[in-house]
Amino acid sequence: MTMPSHVTALLALSGLRVPIVQAPIGSAATPELAIAVCRAGGLGGLALTWSSPEEAAAKVAALRQALPGAAFYANFVLHFPCEGLDAALDSGLPIVTFSWGVDAARIARAHRAGAKVGVQVGNAAGARQAIEAGADFVIAQGVEAGGHVQSTTPLATLLPQVVAVAGDRPVIAAGGIASAAAILRVIAAGAAGAMLGTRFLVTREAATHPDYKAALLAAKPEDTAFTNCFDIDWPHAMHRVLRNSTFTAWEAAGSPPPPHRPGEGDIVFRQHGAEMVRYCDTPPGPEAKGDPMGACLYAGTGVGDIDRIEGAGDLVSRFGAEVRAALASAAHERVTR
Ligand SMILES: Cc1cc2nc3c(=O)[nH]c(=O)nc-3n(C[C@H](O)[C@H](O)[C@H](O)COP(=O)(O)O)c2cc1C
Incomplete structure (x- = not known):
């Protein structure tokens, strides 16, 4: 051995x-x-x-x-x-x-x-x-x-x-x-x-939405953020995600706390009969409909090494x-x- x-x-x-x-x-x-x-x-x-x-x-x-x-x-x-x-x-x-x-x-x-x-x-x-x-x-x-x-x-x-x-x-x-x-x-x-x-x-x-898989494949470490942005369902727990449309709009607004965030309350996607609101911590599965890429897209800094x-x-x-x-x-x- x-x-x-x-x-x-x-x-x-x-x-x-x-x-x-x-x-x-x-x-x-x-x-x-x-x-x-x-x-x-x-x-x-x-x-x-x-x-x-x-x-x-x-x-x-x-x-x-x-x-x-x-x-x-x-x-x-x-x-x-x-x-x-x-x-x-x-x-x-x-x-x-x-x-x-x-x-x-x-x-x-x-x-x-x-x-x-x-x-x-x-x-x-x-x-x-x-x-x-x-x-x-x-x-x-x-x-x-x-x-x-x-x-x-x-x-x-x-x-x-x-x-x-x-x-x-x-x-x-x-x-x-x-x-x-x-x-x-x-x-x-x-x-x-x-x-x-x-x-x-x-x-x-993996039960990951295909667009989310493609985004991970294309991402570099600097495309991730360590943040408390997606805090509905689990407040005060830091997470690392891709810097997507929801994240960058929130950041551009000065990272305000709830309920003052851009698009607060929007339905971002639906899956398995459930409606997922913006800033919730559920990532999109393969059958998500709506704007899955505006959801919480977890990603570590190793993304740059993913090539297939x-x-x-x-x-x-x-x-x-x-x-x-x-x-x-x-x-x-x-x-x-
Ligand atoms: C989509 C996703 C979901 C996760 N869910 C859990 C979880 O349910 N329980 C847990 O202990 N860690 C969870 N983690 C964190 C992992 O345990 C692990 O620490 C992390 O994935 C390692 O970093 P990496 O993603 O850069 O490889 C999750 C990570 C990701 C990417």
Whole structure:
């Protein structure tokens, strides 16, 4: 095995072949996406924060059936009630990840159900709390991340701090990672693996509106903004998005608070029979009608590295092969030096 020992610790924990984790990218994280990632040797997962107990149980059961004996995870954002958590655990969820908080009772509950637990943190204090509460691994999320962002610190600064606190627990790096080179950089800095969110939005299995996928493909890091603009449904939580028409109009107006924002109350798009108002935090799915590009378009700074739309399994295999080859050649150099 040519993987560094801190990487094999993660692989052993979850039975992965490559140290690549698909982030819980909200409703874009379809079961098909998680299955494709897992079948290619990465760790795929679901975002079940807003699922009912019945829906959570059904999705976990479907993944267990599609992936016999393989690891996958479901994420729960602790700012919300997480009504599906118990049902997911009781249905045999192998790994659970929590974000936006550390809850020792829920970690213990997950352990009693036989699940491993990861906690996403945005600073070293959060990592310490997570480890003390019994987390099996930690996800260090840098400020470069797409979606809601717990951190205000760049990943390159945060990662060594979290690795130092985590001791022998694997640390997964997240935020702005969208290439094999970026995965190798975080592994060199002590991460056991990398979690990619925005990159997986641009895969065939992700439930992302096609125009949103095209915009991510065309975007550069400076086309993203770290902001509190899209705050309906989850106020006071910073997020990183594409600078679209809604964002730039709000910025040009001096970034006023609600209810004084341009276009406040407009219906921006409709999907699944629901009307989404401007500044809500729901991104557009494939069937969104209206102005999906005026909606909240989460994006991390890794957008500049996205160069194609492909199947998630192909992406994991491609990045995995590059990462394995680079680590093997580094190990060979160490032996022959
Ligand atoms: C569309 C989208 C939805 C997200 N939803 C969640 C979520 O439900 N729970 C969570 O913990 N993190 C969520 N995140 C953040 C990811 O966990 C992860 O930190 C982030 O995607 C990593 O940065 P990257 O997008 O630059 O790869 C989301 C990110 C994106 C892009």
